[in-house]
Amino acid sequence: MTTLQTITLPVQGMDCTTCAQHIERDLSLLPGVQHAQVLLSAEKATVQFDSTQLDRATLVRRIEQSGYRVPSASDAAPAAADLGTLSSSIIVVFGLIFLAVIGLVILGEQFGWLDALTTVVPWPIGLALVLVGGFPIFRSVIRSALKGTVISHTLMSVGVVAALVIGEWPTAVLVVLFMRTGEYAERFTTERARRAVKDLTAMAPKTARVERNGHAMTIPLDAVLVGDVVIVRPGDAIPVDGTVVSGRATVNQAAITGESMPVEVGPDQTVFAATLAAAGSLRVQATAVGADSTFGKVIALVEEAEAHRADVQRIGDTFSAYYLPVVAGIAILTFLLRHDPLATAAVLLVACSCSFALATPIAMLASIGAAAKQGMLIKGGKYIEALAQADVLLVDKTGTLTVGRPTVTAIVPLDTTPAAEVLAMAAAAERDSEHPLAAAIRQAAQRRRLPVQAPESFTAVPGHGIRAQIGADTIMVGNQRMVGDGAAHPEGDRLEAAGNTVVAVARNGAVIGLIALADTVRPEITDALAAIRAQGIGTIEMLTGDNARVAAALASQVGISYRANLLPEDKIAVVRDYQSKGHRVVMIGDGVNDAPALAQAHVGIAMGVVGTDVALEAAHIALMRDDWMLVPAVLAVAKRTMQVVKGNIAFTAMYNLVGLTLAALGVLPPVFAAAAQSLPDLGIMANSARLLRLRGIPKRRATTIPVAERAADSCTDGCCTLAEPATAIIPLQDRRL
Template identity: 55%
Template sequence: MIQTLELPVAGMDCAACARKAQRALMRVPGVQSADVLLTAEKAVIQFDAGLATADALRATIEKVGFSVPQAVPAAAEAPSGHLLEAKALQRQLFTILGILFGTILFVVVIGEGLGLFEELTSRVPMWLGVLVVLAFGYPIFLDVLRSALRREVTSHTLMTVGAVAALAIGQWATAAIVVFFMRIGEFTERHTSERARKLLKEMTALTPQTARVLREGVEREVSIEAVVPGDVVIVRPGERVPVDGVVLEGQATFDQAAITGESMPVEVEVGGKVYAATLAKLGYVKLSAQRVGRDTTFGRALQLVEDAEANRGRVQRVADRFSAWYLPVVATIALLTWWLSGNLLATVAVLVVACSCSFALATPIAMMASVGAAARQGLLIKGGKVIEALARCDVMLVDKTGTLTTGRPQVTDLVSLNQHDEAELLRLAATAERHSEHPLAEAVRRFAMERGTAALEPEQFESLPGHGVRALVGGKTVEIGNDRMLKTWTDAHAVAEIAQRFEAQGKTLLFVAVDGRVAGLFAAQDTLRPEIAEAMVAVRAAGIKQIELLTGDNERTAAAIASPLGLAWRANLLPEDKIGIVREFQRQGHRVVMVGDGVNDAPALAQADVGIAMGGGTDVAMEAAHIVLMREDWRLVAESVRIATRTMRVVRSNIGFTALYNLLGLSLAAFGLLPPIYAAALQSIPDIGILANSSRLIRVGEAKHD
């Protein structure tokens, strides 16, 4: 039986750490897949429960030098937290002292080489120099030794060999400088990883750890894990909502920035929905809990951000494979250098200048930063491969109702035929549409309510996807639908002229038949979202040149909507037709992004290279689409494309810079043109450059959120 297990992993500082733990897990019999996520600090493992156990997997992680924290009671957390803080402070002090010493030593050695200082390092006894190197490099050397015992080669292995070789030829200062820059690189990686983790920590901190619930008529404060769907939860002003729920009593203003990225407060009354992690500004409410914990909208968003690193794209997989082969290649170059030239210093320089971590870091930090920053703006992106795919898209297909338009059409006209009384026709239509979920059905029911006409319970009801509905009302067969259904009626010509007049105005028509004869029609109009024109300009500027409207409406309505926006259009489409159009573009070699409402368009969203759902966090949208807009704002569509292109630009520049830099460094070192001490100094530059470049994405996200 295949099971999935998530384990927290503490002690990882760089991408090499995550790879080491991942390789160890994959060697465990029964493990099908393992993703060790540096930024989320966890391992996601799929394994055969008959061959492997959770305890064995924990032991494997601990055996390679990391820890698997256990859940502990709140009372026990304080001493543990203080101990961790003390260790972190100790490590920081040691790092600061090491950097100061290393900087001074580096300046002295360079000064000696330039003739600015007397030979100071030569006066230091060799045994003392060896002690300095061992003391400063102890944590790294111990890790390399443990890896060697497991027959593993890490990014620090080659540099450690280089440091030992420098000691062997009596150059303790060179060995110390090598270790110094190893520690600098390690510190930089840890710092940048922590910055990426900061996004997760800030999001996690928004979720309350307790909730105030009514149990047996008594208000009690319980842990969030103890809340179950159906509980009545109380939220007071200034508190964050602990669950997704519906307001049962009261009224309040909520800051929903944590969910939608929109800072403007929203007024919620009885019957309205509220989401976990949103902040109650004013008012007091009682909620009926619908989703709790990881099942809440915010919990699922947090899960997507955590899993972003595991959802690797093609570029990241190539970088991972290259990184795995890079160290053996460098070792081979070093051996060839020694064999062909006999120059031990050049060999040491080759080992020291090699920088493999930068290849591993080129992609994941950038992806994590972008997915986290997007989530804070109300954009849920399901991982790195989605970002990569979106950056390559050149065609955008767009649904109309609920996507380009607000999804709340209003009935503007009612025309009755064949001596049917208008009020009676409205009653029959509203009753027939009572159980339909289509926006036009809702518009008919709303129109009837405004006219004081009550919708009754139909005796029979049948939904006809892509056409309309059929119901039995008071012994009469009532059919309501689009022009596809109209064509099946014998007297369809009776409304042709009226229909043309309304369609020319860009209105959508619903035709009504009673007992097989046309009885009238409804004309409805849906308004375009106010930001659409601005957003379309931004989408094209972001790189999507071909945008096409797909709608089930007729040609006149489609043209009236699409033409002012400069869009191509296709009309009279069924849901399955949209999938065919997506596939048609894909067969032509295009990369397609589909934008829909996340309900009727779910199949097309799933088929597209990237599906963007304006679902506001609905289950269907979360499952079918690759990107979910937590607020229905088309400017987020353009922003998602900008995020993707910006991220891939950073990733490609990272990889290109690393490849060129390492090629140049290895060449100079192998030909003896780069002394070991300069090789050590140059070794950490790719790491620092890549991390600084990727950090731009974190800063952009922080600036937009602020």
């Protein structure tokens, strides 16, 4: 019997990734802990442990011993916007107060006021002011020292002690003031980055109105059960994923898809938690609640994105680990060479390691949260970094370049079997398939009111098609690899050349007919591909299991290269081939059938994944709505984010280099050094905060792509009439290929 248990604990007081790493390390050292993950953005720790060795109280105690707080369930939740939603005017006031304090310090130094204080006020009072003001910081430093760890405030605390030893207690008091100011600045910076994630979380309703025993009652969301019928009134946020039982409403799905244009929903349609019923009322039967809903999974993935750190962030973390010992070494050299305790103290005080730790994750958190609000779910900084470097884009065809909602355009009997029977046999074989091609065949049979039998057995053959047992007959629906050479027919060639995808239907090994289907290319694809090329993607290639003639027709119409007749393993091989040549590869697919290729690529992007659990898990980036303009948009987010990260790192490195140099030369007094060390955090915040507001996402402009020829109706018995001629008819091949 397993004794492993996983628990999630809220953690308060973290300011940067270094804090999260300290807690992770401290938890991991406990006997019985298998895995510990601390997320700065979500302010929580997830711990997997042996319940026979540990309990929740022990884990909480260890976190609190590390200098952080685990609020109890009865504590009021911290306001999500206390710091994150401060207005610009408040930020300006904060800056003015900070500058005023620095001004007073300058005047104090200029006119000797600080020195005069040492003769008027006894040293013990100064010591008491330092201890009281700096107690929270000194406590963290001492706890870390007892564990053999040096944190960012350790060196500054040594500087405070040095100031006290030489009798400069006013300097020590001001240093403590600036330490607390810097601590506040770090919290402010981190909260600004958390803002987008918290805004997302705030969209989730906390209660639901359900029908119980014939009565409507309002209950907490965590008390709602799958199967409950939830009442949604006009203006309410829908609290669960579910199916509409009755009623009609206009629903704003921006919380899930980022699309502000509302959709109309009615009976038997699916709705999602956190979407807003702008007009109309609904009765919804819950199919997923809380963390199991689509919105809950989006929140979880956004929070956990922090765990997938970019390489540049790992470099920053490593630099931070070595930075403090280097600063200590510089301080020692300064004292040995200059014999100046004030300059030595200034070196210790000016060092700002937290700014290095904040430079990358703050920008990543801001971008990931802001992108999620626009329907772009990025699962980690490593994928932002890889996407910004990408130079090859590989694209699935069906459901990606095309809409993925095919229709039957023609049926060609090849023996004495009537066209209606060919369609009925195919629909029966495809009855249990979830593939869009199968759905199109079933819909065609349903529209013609054909009887469709339930198959006794059903097997999907990857790269080939479907095999099913229907009564005494074995029915196969698929390509020539599935049914043999009997699928080759001049009429099938003509239909493919006209822009259709053709599948063969075989009964007991003999081909009895062909079914032609067509799909529509996405109208925004031309503009999207142009925008992608403008962002530096030099190679765009379509990978498809379709035959070369059909693939060539589509590729020429959208202006990209192609590879045809590919099996799933062939697509993976193409990705690996590009990677072996040093390219950074992005793969775009539907997130289900293309999962292996998506996983193999440096960045896998799945389109239109709302309500699709497999797609959410398979891709590194999930686009919550079927809009190709989101692809250049997420590329722009990645490139802009990396520009901000590089700017943060360059600014921090230069600032610290100048500060350490001036301090070591005695140009920067300890008081000014302490003031200076808190400024980089504000600079990083100001630069990274630009990412909280995404620049305008490109809008799609409807276009049509004409088809060279429209296939004629090949149905000989009048039961299968083609749809009216239309633009943008593109062949659809079975995505089982």
